[in-house]
Amino acid sequence: MLATLIRLLGDFDRAEEAMQEAFAAAVEQWPRDGVPANPRAWLVSAGRFKGIDAMRRNSRIDGSYDTVEDFAAHESSDPAGAADDSVEDDRLRLIFTCCHPALAPDAQVAMTLREVCGLTTEEIASAFLIPPSTLAQRIVRAKAKIRDAGIPYEIPAAAELPERLDAVLRVVYLVFNEGYAASSGDALTRADLSAEAIRLGRLLLELLPEPEAAGLLGLMLLQDSRRAARTSEAGDIILLDEQDRALWNREQIDEGHAHSRRALASRRFGPYTLQSAIAGAHAEAATASETDWSRIVGVYDLLLEVEPSPVIELNRAAAIAMRDGPAAGLTLIDTIMERGELADYQPAHAARAELCRRLGRANDARLSYRRALELTRQGAARRFLERRLAELASG
Amino acid sequence: MQYLMMCCIEEKRWAALSEASREAVMRDYGQWIAELAERGQHRMSARLAPSGTAQTVRQQGGRKVVLDGPFAETKEQFGGYHLVECRDLDEAMALAGRIPTLPHGGVVEVRALEA
Numbered sequence: 001m002l003a004t005l006i007r008l009l010g011d012f013d014r015a016e017e018a019m020q021e022a023f024a025a026a027v028e029q030w031p032r033d034g035v036p037a038n039p040r041a042w043l044v045s046a047g048r049f050k051g052i053d054a055m056r057r058n059s060r061i062d063g064s065y066d067t068v069e070d071f072a073a074h075e076s077s078d079p080a081g082a083a084d085d086s087v088e089d090d091r092l093r094l095i096f097t098c099c100h101p102a103l104a105p106d107a108q109v110a111m112t113l114r115e116v117c118g119l120t121t122e123e124i125a126s127a128f129l130i131p132p133s134t135l136a137q138r139i140v141r142a143k144a145k146i147r148d149a150g151i152p153y154e155i156p157a158a159a160e161l162p163e164r165l166d167a168v169l170r171v172v173y174l175v176f177n178e179g180y181a182a183s184s185g186d187a188l189t190r191a192d193l194s195a196e197a198i199r200l201g202r203l204l205l206e207l208l209p210e211p212e213a214a215g216l217l218g219l220m221l222l223q224d225s226r227r228a229a230r231t232s233e234a235g236d237i238i239l240l241d242e243q244d245r246a247l248w249n250r251e252q253i254d255e256g257h258a259h260s261r262r263a264l265a266s267r268r269f270g271p272y273t274l275q276s277a278i279a280g281a282h283a284e285a286a287t288a289s290e291t292d293w294s295r296i297v298g299v300y301d302l303l304l305e306v307e308p309s310p311v312i313e314l315n316r317a318a319a320i321a322m323r324d325g326p327a328a329g330l331t332l333i334d335t336i337m338e339r340g341e342l343a344d345y346q347p348a349h350a351a352r353a354e355l356c357r358r359l360g361r362a363n364d365a366r367l368s369y370r371r372a373l374e375l376t377r378q379g380a381a382r383r384f385l386e387r388r389l390a391e392l393a394s395g
Numbered sequence: 396m397q398y399l400m401m402c403c404i405e406e407k408r409w410a411a412l413s414e415a416s417r418e419a420v421m422r423d424y425g426q427w428i429a430e431l432a433e434r435g436q437h438r439m440s441a442r443l444a445p446s447g448t449a450q451t452v453r454q455q456g457g458r459k460v461v462l463d464g465p466f467a468e469t470k471e472q473f474g475g476y477h478l479v480e481c482r483d484l485d486e487a488m489a490l491a492g493r494i495p496t497l498p499h500g501g502v503v504e505v506r507a508l509e510a
Contacts, residue, residue: 102484149507150396152483160485 002115003090004044006097007052007153012115012143019043025050037082040087091116092207097306098167100151107142108171114139116203117196127193128178129185169216169272172200176220182250186379187235192222215263217272221256222279225249237384241288253283271307271365274299279338293323310341318351326355346375350385362392397438397508398479398487402464402494403471404501406445412499423495431479431490438478446472478508 005015022198035040059308092265098111106298109128113119119127125135145151156164180192201217229247232238261275263269277299285291300316333352353368366389373385409417431437449465451489481487486509491503 100484102488103443148509150398150481150487152485154483154485156485 001043001047002041002118002176003094005086006045007093008044008048008092009249010153011147014051014054015047017054018047022047065189070293077085088207091154091203092155095168095204095207096164097101097151097153099164099171100146101164101167102149102151103142103145105171105174107138107145107168108137109174110135111142112171112200113163113175113196117200119196123192127190147351161379165210165212166256166270168204169212172197172204173216173220173272175200176223180223182378184377187342194220194227198224204210208377211263211266211268212267212270212272214259215269215276218256218259218261218263219272219276219279222260222283225252225256231380236387237380243288245286248283256280257283257345271303274303274306278303291322293319297323310336310339310344311347314342314348314351321355330355330359344375346372346381349375353388357388357392366392396480396481396487396510398484398485398491399506399508400469400477400479400491401473401504401506402475402477402489402501403469403504404474404494404496404499406474407470408500409474409496416499420495420499425490427493427495432476438480438499441476441478442471442475446474455497471500 002015002019005018006012009015009018010290025046026039026043030036030039073163095112095116098115099108103111110124113124113127114121121136121139122132125132128135135386139210146268155161176194176197179190182190198217198220201213201220205217225241225248226240228249229243229245230238247340256276257280260273263273264277281292281296281299283323296319298318300312300319303312304316314333317329317332317336320332330352333348333355336342337348337352349368349372353372354360356365369385369389369392372378373389376382376385412420428437428440446465449463451462451464451466453460453462479487479490481490484505485504487507489506494501494503497503
């Protein structure tokens with residue numbers, strides 16, 4: 001409903017205000033006159049009239065009366081009908097506007113959680129561990145930019161859709177990851193953010209059944225299925241090979257697999273679908289030793305073709321270490337590290353430390369664990385690295 | 396909405412292009428503007444004299460201070476502008492993306508005019 005009002009009134013703040021007024025009117029009228037046949041159309045229509053009314057009031061103050069009359073006249077004479085057939089399009093418009101590339105990435109995330117998911121400013125701020133005033137300001141600036149720069153409230157044309165969809169998927173995955181592997185704070189995971197991202201992923205797939213949208217939803221479900229097994233009761237990290245696989249959520253795995261397979265079968269997939277295939281390979285292994293590392297390395301090879309990145313190279317090296325032994329993995333990691341791009345990437349040092357430890361090179365392991373520790377801002381990860389260092393000292 | 400497209404280019408690099416390449420860019424420019432004009436979107440365009448001709452004036456301690464040169468020394472120099480009527484930012488960006496100096500290191504800043 002908010003999405004439709006934004007289209008009809010052409011402004012986020014105006015639409016939010018109009019929606020509140022429409023609800024207030026409903027609270028007053030529905031108990032007295034009965035609930036209308038189409039409550040949504042009633043609310044949209046009421047919201048639209050309230051909104052135009054407010055514009056009229058304001059324009060008397062600033063003298064731009066003509067424009068409002070133009071605006072009202074320009075509108076369809078059957079606003080409820082016009083609003084009714086395009087509910088889905090309006091939600092998509094809202095998503096694409098909130099994730100518009102002209103907005104900074106953190107503004108895209110804030111706007112999407114606020115306007116699409118309906119979280120409050122306080123909820124978003126606490127999820128990202130920033131002061132509410134900072135987040136509120138980010139949203140005010142984003143709305144001002146949408147208005148002043150003329151960012152459209154539209155579903156992109158077919159030619160631009162793949163690129164624009166990428167931006168939306170990136171926002172959804174960013175939200176998921178902040179909930180799955182928090183970048184700061186004490187707890188490793190924040191279930192609320194991941195759940196919100198999965199909800200968004202479902203909505204997106206329903207509105208726009210593109211293979212990569214299915215791939216991303218599959219990836220998120222498959223990763224989230226391991227949530228309960230990833231930390232101990234004390235909140236400490238448990239690595240994949242030590243997790244109690246009975247704690248993995250079978251329902252999420254089955255649903256994730258289904259989305260992932262459908263995306264793969266389309267042959268029009270991208271990096272999210274490939275990552276879902278990797279997550280799927282882990283989910284299929286009943287024990288860590290049964291993991292099909294050859295298949296995982298194969299998917300990483302494909303992924304590197306689609307999206308070359310040092311982080312993916314690093315993950316591939318870790319998979320090769322599992323397939324061919326730690327020495328093979330370490331050689332690859334050292335080659336990647338020599339290029340310098342991952343010098344400040346904490347997981348690279350942690351992975352190197354892990355392989356050195358397995359090879360019995362305690363000194364090298366210690367150095368890398370210490371470097372990883374320096375780069376960690378997150379409580380559970382810090383405790384994990386400290387534990388490993390202590391084990392090395394006593395062993 | 397009206398959008399100002401401010402075109403910057405590295406003057407040295409532009410000067411180093413062959414006569415024929417520069418002419419080809421200007422020809423493409425003419426066509427880009429003609430297309431906009433045909434659709435009634437073109438408001439105005441101008442090419443500026445080289446940045447070496449620029450002067451800045453400001454007031455310091457109540458006195459007028461004139462300095463030789465542009466606002467700031469940058470790699471690319473402001474060299475021309477277009478004022479274009481567009482439906483929204485997406486259309487403006489699509490049009491700006493076709494400005495013929497881009498393959499020669501050109502950079503275009505796109506800004507909406509205040510309503």
